Each structure stands twice: as structure tokens, then as C-alpha cells.
Amino acid sequence: MAVVCLALPSAWAQSTAPTRALPLSQLQSGLYFSGKDVQALQADEFANPAQLWLSQGATLWRRASEANGKSCLSCHGEASQSMVGVATRYPAVDARQGRLMNIEDRINQCTTERQKLKPLAPESAALLGLTLLVTQASKGLPLHVNIQGAARPHWQAGAALFQQRQGQLNLSCAQCHDQNYGQRLYVDPLTQGQPNGYPVYRLEWQTLGSLERRLRSCYTGIRAEIPPWGALEMRQLALYLMWRGEGLPIEVPAVRK
Secondary structure (H helix, E strand, O other): OHHHHHOOOHHHHHHOOOOOOOOHHHOOOHHHHOOHHHHHHHHOOOOOOOHHHHHHHHHHHHOOOOOOOOOHHHHHOOHHHHOOOOHHHOOEEOOOOOOEEOHHHHHHHHHHHOOOOOOOOOOOHHHHHHHHHHHHOOOOOEOOOOOOHHHHHHHHHHHHHHHOOEOOOOEOHHHHHOOOOOOEEOOEEOOOOOOOOOOEEEOOOOEEEOHHHHHHHHHHHOOOOOOOOOOHHHHHHHHHHHHHOOOOEOOOOEEEO
């Protein structure tokens, strides 16, 4: 899959203009397609199961590193203040490394470089808790990622991947989430595949999960080869999805079926 993205003709990559299959006025969060029970669970601050990870993230934010005594708090202050707006603009290209990074990548960069600790494992409770805490600071703010400059080729690769048929079922993301959203797949309606509620608590998982985990689940659903954890194409696809959902407010802690 990475080979396909890298092999895109350079002329195509330079000439493609941002086009939207879904007008901004028609964007709908995944919560819109959820049942009343799921909507009520998300709205209930005490019953919402994602609150457990949010609480853990708040604890970890204050925890000093055993290696050098540094904590997230000692560098950034309160997350509710210093992290406002951060989640609306990721994935983003790191100016120093030139690498496309999501929030989890940035947290692990701080963990290893600033706190001198080992990186947190993908989908670990610690990484999800910190990611949710950082994202919570932007609750209600609209998605607005940068797709210019160094981010442009990544956005184009993500856009191509969204349209690409894959797997034994020969389906693309666009066929489900652009062309057939609202239609029922078995008993549940297809959503628009918007990313504004991640990390999210899914009842089918019985735990919190990242956007990357959800994308990997889609790959499984269409019987496609799943990229390794941390693969560039997952970040490129996430960048495109965040642009595609531009204007939708971040809505965490979110619950989905």
C-alpha cells in the first residue's frame, strides 16, 4: 500500500486541488448515526466509560519521570489550558524531523526525549489516557488541519488511499462513507467516518481505542492487508480524514457502538 502511495505521479500530486465529496454543510458526526442509548451514554458524565481513561490521563500528566523528575505538567502546565486547540490540528508535520505525526507520536516524542523514558505502547491505557486528556482540552473546537507545504504530499496520499479499492471485498473508504452513509450494514447505519470523536470508547471493543485502531478494523472488515502499527499511510489517511471533517467540533469523551 505504501508503494502505491509513493508511486503516485508527481504531476498528479502537484495539480490535485482539494475537492470535497461531502460539502461542509452536510457533515455529520458519528454520534448522529448512533442509537439513543449510545447518545445518552456519551452525554452522561458519570456513566460514560471513557471517563476512566480521562482520569488516568490526568494522573499521568502529573507523574514525574523516574529518570529525570520531569512531568508533562512541569513543562506544559495544566493540560486544560496549554493544550487548547492542539488536537484540532493533528496529524501535522514535525518541523524538526520532517515527519508526519499524530498526537500519540508527539506524546511519545516527549516521553522519550524529555522524560527519558521508554515509548508508550500503541493502544496502551497510558497512551490512550494521555491522548484523551490532550484531546479533551479542545472539546467543542472545530477540526482544522494544515494541508499546505510539507503536509501537502501526505494529504494527497491520504486522499488517494481513501478512494482506493482494497482487500478481497474490493471496497474503498469512499464507497462506504461518502457514497452510502446512512444505509444499513446489517442492523447499523453506515456513518460518514468522521474522526472528531477519537480516541473513542466502542462498545464492541469494551475499551477505549485510537483512530488508527478503527482504521485497522476497517481493513479487517474488507479483508485487506493491515499495515503495521505506526505506518505512515495510517497517518496520511488520518490527515485526509481530519481535513475531510473540517469544521466538526471535537467531541470527547465519545462513545460509539
